Amino acid sequence: MVSDSGQADDLELLIRERGPQGELRSTHQDVFPSRPPVGFSEINTRLGRLRIFTARVEEHDVTVGQQMSARRELAREIALSTLWPLLILAAVSLGLVLLLVRSVLRPVKQLERQVDNRDLNALTPLIDPGLPQELSPLLSATNSLVLRLSKMLDHQKRFLADAAHELRTPISAIGLQNALVTRADNEEERHAALETQRAGIRRASVLIDQLLCLSRLGAEAPLRITSFDVMTELRRSLAMHAHAAEEKQIRMELSGAEIPVAADAELFATVFGNLVGNAVHHCPQGSMVRIHASRNGRGPVVTIDDNGPGIPEHDMGAMLQPFQRNAEVGTSGTGLGLAIVQAACERAGWMLTLDRSELGGLGITVQLWAGRS
Numbered sequence: 001m002v003s004d005s006g007q008a009d010d011l012e013l014l015i016r017e018r019g020p021q022g023e024l025r026s027t028h029q030d031v032f033p034s035r036p037p038v039g040f041s042e043i044n045t046r047l048g049r050l051r052i053f054t055a056r057v058e059e060h061d062v063t064v065g066q067q068m069s070a071r072r073e074l075a076r077e078i079a080l081s082t083l084w085p086l087l088i089l090a091a092v093s094l095g096l097v098l099l100l101v102r103s104v105l106r107p108v109k110q111l112e113r114q115v116d117n118r119d120l121n122a123l124t125p126l127i128d129p130g131l132p133q134e135l136s137p138l139l140s141a142t143n144s145l146v147l148r149l150s151k152m153l154d155h156q157k158r159f160l161a162d163a164a165h166e167l168r169t170p171i172s173a174i175g176l177q178n179a180l181v182t183r184a185d186n187e188e189e190r191h192a193a194l195e196t197q198r199a200g201i202r203r204a205s206v207l208i209d210q211l212l213c214l215s216r217l218g219a220e221a222p223l224r225i226t227s228f229d230v231m232t233e234l235r236r237s238l239a240m241h242a243h244a245a246e247e248k249q250i251r252m253e254l255s256g257a258e259i260p261v262a263a264d265a266e267l268f269a270t271v272f273g274n275l276v277g278n279a280v281h282h283c284p285q286g287s288m289v290r291i292h293a294s295r296n297g298r299g300p301v302v303t304i305d306d307n308g309p310g311i312p313e314h315d316m317g318a319m320l321q322p323f324q325r326n327a328e329v330g331t332s333g334t335g336l337g338l339a340i341v342q343a344a345c346e347r348a349g350w351m352l353t354l355d356r357s358e359l360g361g362l363g364i365t366v367q368l369w370a371g372r373s
Helices: 068-116 136-182 187-217 230-240 242-247 265-282 337-348
Strands: 014-018 024-026 039-045 048-057 060-067 225-229 251-256 260-264 288-296 299-306 351-356 362-367
Touching: 048 068, 060 068, 136 187, 225 230, 225 265, 230 242, 230 251, 230 265, 230 288, 230 299, 242 251, 242 265, 260 265, 260 337, 265 288, 265 299, 265 337, 265 362, 337 351
Parallel strands: 251 288
Antiparallel strands: 014 024, 014 060, 039 048, 048 060, 225 260, 288 299, 299 362, 351 362
16 A cells, blocks of 8 residues: 555555464464454564454454554654644734734834823823723723822922912011010010010921921821720810910810711811811900711711801802911911811811801811711
């Protein structure tokens, strides 16, 4: 036999038949053993190693065999004839995949060049160059981050400009008061100048503390959630300003039931410490400040009412911005108290509302959302 490849094909069958009387008929003499095992087996012969199969019925058996080298050669030819088309198909598929990947990644390369060529001060959203649908959420998240960074930087620039402007006045005043101390003609004038200087230093110190507080609130550090009682924390806020209230004969009333809440206790103290302090500072002699804690369908709510000068309705929104002061109130202040309260409430997820008080002054409501901090 000759194979399709033109090589000799040695896959001819070697057959031997043995009858019941021992007579033999075989295509090749002296190849098979006289009594081969039944079934498949491999034997060594003068023709090489053979793979044989023997079937036996009573005393009659038939043995069929093939050369192992020929079988291996056939298996190799079959494998090669099958492998070449697969290799060609794999090469074509790989080329198509590379072209597809290059086409898909072309918008990504354009986006990369867009980012590399961008100015450091340009915090505008990135333009979508036609990204695949799977990458669009990544671009949206990146643009959202850029927008937040832009707002934060704008806030910081505005804050630094306002802070520099506000600090210039007390620092200049301290310098002027220091010159008055050195030029004092007697001990009484020197003592009065020193007192004025100390008051200026205290105001500058309060301003710096409030500026640092406002800056920390804008940093968006992780909240530290703890469980505490609203009334207990409100009593602490009142105690901080009790001495100043006594000096101005301001009566502070606290009412309400114990209300457990899970929130950031530091933010709570910041909010109500500033609100109580503002009320005591701006209310005239002999006023009243009333604080009440309760719970509604949305969670704990705290109201602070006073009978002080209040804030005109058209100015209430503006008073929540830094360095805004009520021109109708004769008391001095940094203009940061309500801005700090607003920033702390936004940070905690609470709602701050300014309104006219039933007592005639300013009414403030802080809604602590249930299940939020």
